[in-house]
Amino acid sequence: MNKQTPISAKLTDFDKLNRDWYLDKFVQALVFIGGISAIIFIIGIFVFITKEGLGFLVGDFSFKEFFFSPNWRPTSENKATYGILALVAGTASVTGLAMLVAIPFSLGTAIFIAEFATGKTREFLKITVELLAAIPSVVWGFIGLAIMNPLIIDIFDVPVGLNVLNAGIILGLMAAPIMTSIAEDALKAVPDRYREAAEALGATRWQVIYKVVLPAAKNGLLGAVLLGVGRGFGETMAVLMATGHAINIPTSVFDSVRALTATIAAELGETAVGSPHYKALFTIGISLFLITFIINLIADLVVRGVRKG
Amino acid sequence: MFEATQINRKNLSRQKMFRFLLGSMTALLILPVILILGTLIIKGAPVISFDFLFTSPTKGMTAGGIFPALLGTILLVLVALLASVPLGVAAAIYLSEYAPDNWSTRAINLAIINLAGVPSIVHALFGLGAFVLFFRFGTSILAASLTLAVMTLPVVIVATRESLQAVPMAFREACWNMGATRWQTIRRIVLPNAVTGILTGVILEVSRTSGETAPIMFTGAVFFLPFLPQGVFDQTMALSLHLFVVSTQVPEMPEAVPYGVALVLIGMVLLMNSASIALRMYLRGKKKW
Amino acid sequence: MVDKNSVNQINELSSEKANGARVKLAVENLSIHYDDTPALEHVSLDIREHEIFGIIGPANAGKTSFLKAINRMDMFNPEMKIDGKIEFNGIDVSKVRNVYGLRSRIGVVFPLPVGLPLSIYDNVALAPRLAGLKDKAELNVIVERCLTRAALWDEVKDRLDSLGSLLSGGQQQRLTIARALSQEPDLLMLDEFSIAVDPVTTMRIEDVLKELKSELTIILVTNLVQQARRLADRTAFFLEGKCVDIGITEDLFTGEVSDQRTRDYVEGRFG
Numbered sequence: 020m021n022k023q024t025p026i027s028a029k030l031t032d033f034d035k036l037n038r039d040w041y042l043d044k045f046v047q048a049l050v051f052i053g054g055i056s057a058i059i060f061i062i063g064i065f066v067f068i069t070k071e072g073l074g075f076l077v078g079d080f081s082f083k084e085f086f087f088s089p090n091w092r093p094t095s096e097n098k099a100t101y102g103i104l105a106l107v108a109g110t111a112s113v114t115g116l117a118m119l120v121a122i123p124f125s126l127g128t129a130i131f132i133a134e135f136a137t138g139k140t141r142e143f144l145k146i147t148v149e150l151l152a153a154i155p156s157v158v159w160g161f162i163g164l165a166i167m168n169p170l171i172i173d174i175f176d177v178p179v180g181l182n183v184l185n186a187g188i189i190l191g192l193m194a195a196p197i198m199t200s201i202a203e204d205a206l207k208a209v210p211d212r213y214r215e216a217a218e219a220l221g222a223t224r225w226q227v228i229y230k231v232v233l234p235a236a237k238n239g240l241l242g243a244v245l246l247g248v249g250r251g252f253g254e255t256m257a258v259l260m261a262t263g264h265a266i267n268i269p270t271s272v273f274d275s276v277r278a279l280t281a282t283i284a285a286e287l288g289e290t291a292v293g294s295p296h297y298k299a300l301f302t303i304g305i306s307l308f309l310i311t312f313i314i315n316l317i318a319d320l321v322v323r324g325v326r327k328g
Numbered sequence: 329m330f331e332a333t334q335i336n337r338k339n340l341s342r343q344k345m346f347r348f349l350l351g352s353m354t355a356l357l358i359l360p361v362i363l364i365l366g367t368l369i370i371k372g373a374p375v376i377s378f379d380f381l382f383t384s385p386t387k388g389m390t391a392g393g394i395f396p397a398l399l400g401t402i403l404l405v406l407v408a409l410l411a412s413v414p415l416g417v418a419a420a421i422y423l424s425e426y427a428p429d430n431w432s433t434r435a436i437n438l439a440i441i442n443l444a445g446v447p448s449i450v451h452a453l454f455g456l457g458a459f460v461l462f463f464r465f466g467t468s469i470l471a472a473s474l475t476l477a478v479m480t481l482p483v484v485i486v487a488t489r490e491s492l493q494a495v496p497m498a499f500r501e502a503c504w505n506m507g508a509t510r511w512q513t514i515r516r517i518v519l520p521n522a523v524t525g526i527l528t529g530v531i532l533e534v535s536r537t538s539g540e541t542a543p544i545m546f547t548g549a550v551f552f553l554p555f556l557p558q559g560v561f562d563q564t565m566a567l568s569l570h571l572f573v574v575s576t577q578v579p580e581m582p583e584a585v586p587y588g589v590a591l592v593l594i595g596m597v598l599l600m601n602s603a604s605i606a607l608r609m610y611l612r613g614k615k616k617w
Numbered sequence: 618m619v620d621k622n623s624v625n626q627i628n629e630l631s632s633e634k635a636n637g638a639r640v641k642l643a644v645e646n647l648s649i650h651y652d653d654t655p656a657l658e659h660v661s662l663d664i665r666e667h668e669i670f671g672i673i674g675p676a677n678a679g680k681t682s683f684l685k686a687i688n689r690m691d692m693f694n695p696e697m698k699i700d701g702k703i704e705f706n707g708i709d710v711s712k713v714r715n716v717y718g719l720r721s722r723i724g725v726v727f728p729l730p731v732g733l734p735l736s737i738y739d740n741v742a743l744a745p746r747l748a749g750l751k752d753k754a755e756l757n758v759i760v761e762r763c764l765t766r767a768a769l770w771d772e773v774k775d776r777l778d779s780l781g782s783l784l785s786g787g788q789q790q791r792l793t794i795a796r797a798l799s800q801e802p803d804l805l806m807l808d809e810f811s812i813a814v815d816p817v818t819t820m821r822i823e824d825v826l827k828e829l830k831s832e833l834t835i836i837l838v839t840n841l842v843q844q845a846r847r848l849a850d851r852t853a854f855f856l857e858g859k860c861v862d863i864g865i866t867e868d869l870f871t872g873e874v875s876d877q878r879t880r881d882y883v884e885g886r887f888g
Contacts (some may be wrong), residue, residue, distance in 0.1 A: 033715065033722055034708065034713050034715050035718065039512060039747075042509070043509035043510055046510075046511040047510070049418060053415050053416075053419035053421070054418070054426075054427060057439040057440045057481065057482070057485070058435060060443060060481070061442055061443055063454070064450065064451070067453075067454050067462065071453070124356065127357075128350075128357050128358075131353070131354045132354070135350060144354065148358075149601065150602070153536075153597055153601040155568060156448070156541065156542075157541040157593075160575075161571055161575050161590050162364055166364060192357075192360070223342070224343050225346040225347075249445055253445070253446070253448065253450070254447070255542040256541045256542055256572065260572070260576060280449045283449050283452075283453070284449055284542055287456075288546065300453075304449065304453040308446060308447075311445055316438070498727075499731065501727075504690065504693075505690065505720060506721065506744050506747070506796065507717045507721030507722075507747065507800065509717050616734045616780060616783075617782035617783070
């Protein structure tokens, strides 16, 4: 090294805070803001919906009536009542039926894809499941209206095809793909050596799955179910279009109902900003936020060990 | 000595039965959906034409085309991307390259998961309360797009973070040992090798954003507009909302029109998702290390 | 604890022979802990300019941690706690403000070869570009010089555009050395560089190191005891986080003044 190149000149001079040093610190601050943006937005969502609903909570709100009365009559001229029990029943019945449909099928499919299918078949199935998960909610709602509706009226000989059964099946078909994905991840996460050990003892494939893989994956599978439930609770458009418009507690799957989410979507447009009805709808929103927050929290705690990175 | 015993035979046949059972369950799940899609295609295809896509609706939307709705969706998606992609990429860079392994990072990850799980109608309420009312954007493309951006932020973050984390640590360490700053390393080595993955996430976001209805219903999208939007503070029609309208709000709608709209919407969404999947598979084949 | 008497004795002997060479790296009472587990305890030594300083010892003796402390790679690792002082060119490395500048003066070669996913040309041009050099002609000169000195030029001169990350292991290791040389470093640290490299390439790199000695200072961490004997002027023996022995390499090996444990390790009685 005879001449002093710009690189070796640094020998005596390297401890200076240069442009690159400042740029690095600047970028660090910038991405940190990006990082906490998610937290800001979650808190923001809660803050803003509470702000709009606050009036109802401190004013006309009666805990007993809100949660335990089936009479949701916000536009009644005599006395407006804000009981969401019927709406909760609507959401619960539809989600319940959806889970009844989705859980066995998505579990079965997940097991088939993870344990039995190979090569091209597996690739094809995984892609199909992924594409199914992408179908928008409003399209499912339309399917409920245009296809399931007449189908149900025909097959079961009932007067109305927009009911718990319709929305339940639709919701089940909607939730199944994402549940299948997560369940499949959970099954794949079970180390091969568990399977190999069982097979070495002479177990058949099915025995290996039933006695070794499923128990080992049960956390992830539970998480998949919870996620499905959360999805069912939060679905709006499909449920709005397929459940009919009757606000009552269902006594059979052929009854029309109204879900919490659908209520907000259906009525918000007709309320005046700041009216009790408006605020009551926001209060339903707060309840939905809290419920799905808790479900997602539990699901994450349960799934976290499975779906890493 | 190696003859299958009776127990073995029973087990084997039981296994075949289970495999058949599971296979049928899978088919049972997928087949109805394929049938449904088939119905959509059959009933909706007759309506699809150049005019359908590029002219405006007439006669109370029972005739004419869906162009304003199509345009509206494109505008909404574009503005949403502008807002969410830079923020999402920055967040992912933070999580992948800077975030320490402690409670604050776990809190951020939790927030992302919850953001993705919030019901779409709650996002609509948030958009209404925050963008329409508080920030006084009014019902506008801006308010609706921002609502969509917040909703689909997790998609960009997760896809970007995964593609950043796929770059081996050894590369970063080699650069740091040479005296490169973290940003220099990210700019020259990490980010360029994550671009395709980021693109996958962006395409996925476009797909989700174009199908959403609830978040835009009260924040900027309307049933019918006699003219096209001129700027971000105007309202707009949107494809997803249009499907809702033509299938529920318009009396005497010819049967084929809603099918046509549904077909266009689902076609768009599936096309974009397929592009994203294809991109992922292309990535898998192209190895740079 | 270090057997102070024997260490001092050996140091005195070596300093007589060293004839006033400048101290490149002064380590004083260095201790490194990962959370509560000690990796290095109370190590003090000097490394002189223009020498090849070998560090031998079994796995987990603290050798790699020692290197990390020198170029401040503990910065992103919150579990790593460092006590004691390291002075590089007389400057306390813990008090340096621009850590990146410090690192640019020190070249490092790792056990596993790393070819960055850039073209071979860009691999070697990276450090000069980071230092601000843009002139293509100058970069060309640097790239050729560094690749030549790393004994890689002839093999890659016709495909400088191809990806460095797709070269063979031995070539990637030489590429790493070329990258280190492009920094025009003051100090070159090699951490068991020959693990993933074939014997022929190892020999070539050893020849390169012998040539480089006159221009820079080299720390050679190695698990190949004979390699230290071939290359190092002075050698230290690390055992379980302590510097048990240090002195002129040949003295350590012929066992006149060295510790019993050193003799045992060198003769292969444990490894």
